[in-house]
Amino acid sequence: MAIQAGCRVLSQAFRPLVSSLDGACRLQGKARCLHNVLQTNELQCVRPGAYGASRHYSSDAKSGDDLCVRYLDGDDSGIVVLGINRPKAKNAISKNLVKMMSEAVDSVKANNKVRTVIICSLVPGIFCAGADLKERAKMQQSEVGPFVAKARALITELGSLPMPTIAAIDGAALGGGLEMALACDIRVAATTAKMGLVETRLAIIPGAGGTQRLSRAIGVSLAKELIFAARVVDGAEARTVGLVSHAVDQNKNGDAAYLRALNLAREFLPQGPIAIRMAKLAINQGIEVDLATGLAIEEACYAQVIPTKDRIEGLTAFKEKRPPRYKGE
Template sequence: MSTDTAAVVRATVEDRVLEIVLDRPPANALGAPIVDGLTAAVARLADDDVRAVLVRSAVPGYFAAGADIKQMGTLDGPSFAAYRDALRHPLEALAASRVPSVAAIDGLALGGGLELAMACTLRLATPASTVGLPEVKLGLIPGAGGTQRLTRVAGRGVALDLMLTGRSVDGTEAHRLGIVDRLVDGDVVTEARALARGLAASSAPAVASIIACVDAAAGDVAAGMAFEGEEVVRMITEGEAPEGIAAFLEKRRPVWA
């Protein structure tokens, strides 16, 4: 990873939480430095000591303001496709992982910034935060999963409203619409870090299985029920349920791997 990339995206692990910090003033534009940094950081999901992820910003007023418009203005079709694929790669890896991830939105999360947040398992924001997918104002559409994830997170009507108009909403409305999972009046990073540490301290097989089952609920009902049925038994045969049950009966805290 280059020095520039390392400077704009920092990744550290503490208490089994991989904390990814975006730090590219003035707005965390998702140009090559942040995209490359995210790719390197998300690769650490494979580390054995990572049980949860926190994605946050060190730039006041911004989670991430979206794509680097100046960079986009220099791209032709093939190079734009390469940029799309480069941005999609870390976001898809984050979304597909069974390691839970938490986005701490403190400020603006627009365009690719919101797409990054939606690739996370859970999103926390302040009432003063702002989210939106304004690509239509540039004659574009969200291309890093926005059309798909916003629809799944908030429904077709909300997705069409925000994307067709390009309007942004504050954290309070985003929470009401289901885009944000928790609204935090105080320090959103502190609460998001506490949530991530709590997830990291839970049974990893159970956490991963819950995420997989909830994802399966987006498809056929019968198939989802069948998958859930298999998973609950697998928690006994391959997971940590025996330890959890024994700890409950013995009135002690469970010891997870």
């Protein structure tokens, strides 16, 4: 029963990642299911970053975009950086930003050349201030629900990306900005950064997953306290309560969290990309079910790496005492 339940969970997990699955997912005896969803898309390179000497980009594009998508090159090839760039609005989430981020997420979602996605800000001192309240005030009441639904769908899709995602929080991440970060696998913050789900100040609640993801990140009781009080914590306290994995002292360029996130992404690059994706899927799906079903999910995910060329390459490289050259195959 656990194996069958595990297969059902995995089949559901793949629906947001691909439009369809080739064939049904079945487990007979030992778990063996899941289809390889690591499809290849052409890389799209959009404008370079605004600051940070260690940032290497593959091409230039027009400036003024609310979101800057960068495919890093050279030794950092495989890392994609999504840089929010709305300085006049403190990176607030607008209709256009939701549209641009949705397109960016779609473009990397099934691309097996992408190893890690970093979300950061190109505006010093701010990550994302949440919803664009000035734009929201101009909306008709009938427009608010559909817009929130689109923002919620975006953050859900971000959380469903098959490759690791890292939020680099170098400044304030409030409301929807923190919800965006919570959807990432790993969060890195400057100690001076400010974070909080502050929606109750406006007589609303977090509407893009905050009530669910914050509870899972730091525990139900503390999540309730922070949400009920609309409390804002700094990076150091966020690290203490487990809201972020790393808290680093800010530097003069204002990109200390980004640099730490980049170093983390570089640690992921040498590892087997299919293995990392399967590990992420096993963790994400397994944490939501009982242990027996979770173990079945792990077994099913493990089965997917056995026939890969990368697994053979790893064994060969170990035997030959050389670094492996993984291709995601």
